[in-house]
Amino acid sequence: QVQLQESGPGLVKPSETLSLTCTVSSGSIIGYYWSWIRQPPGKGLEWIAYIYHSGSTTYNPSLKSRVSLSVDTSKNQFSLKLSSVTAADTAVYYCARHVSSDSSGHEYLGSWGQGTLVTVSS
Amino acid sequence: DIQMTQSPSTLSASVGDRVTITCRASQSISSWVAWSQHKPGKAPKVLIYKASDLESGVPSRFSGSGSGTEFTLTISSLQPDDFATYYCQQYNSSPLTFGGGTTVEIK
Secondary structure, eight states, X not given: XXXXXXESOSEEXXXXXXXXXXEEESSOSTTOEEEEEEEOTTSOOEEEEEEETTSOEEEOTTTGGGEXXXXXXXXXXXXXXXXXXXXXXOEEXXXXXXXXXXXXXXXXEEEEOOOEEEXXXX | OOOEEEEOSEEEEOTTOOXXXXXXXXXXXXXXXXXXXXXXXXXXXXXXXTTTEEOTTOOTTEEEXXXXXXXXXXXXXXXXXXXXXXXXXXOSSSSOEEOOOEEEEEO
16 A cells, blocks of 8 residues: 655745655555645645646646645655745645546545644744 | 535534535536545545545445535444544546535534
């Protein structure tokens, strides 16, 4: 069973860039789409963006101007950068693997990491 | 964006109860809905995909139904391990969106 683990600083200053990495184990990063999702304290889930192992990306329009994803297949990792952060970006950040439910091309978020809390504060 | 409206937001129930959670989509999404269980500090666990297909290893007391705009997750007999927060997720189109969540509490 694939396992995902988020890592990165738990505290980021306002206006700086939040950087997180997701390490994939017990499975290859090749051949799958990989997403970042976040959940502010006491609020709902928000999908941020996804990346394919080739590096192609799709972003949520609400965050597109500040988000950048990258992938390192040699390390079985993919990463998130969110620039110009504010307190509103304080959240638990999750990484997840997409899973195909059939041959239609529709994929759901099938395997998740346990999440990491990032607080934006000076 | 497709809005997913989930109800109720909180549900109080006892072990053995039958529990139903509903998600309504703002437009038709065929059967492209997944349901997941979330517990603090743990990796979320997907229970149902494609509206009604049971994820491997998930107990059969969990079931899903619906298509188009209305979907339900049912727990046929609530167990102690089932007290958690549940979310629906639409994957019909980007951006992927989620319901607001339903917290199942001990009555």
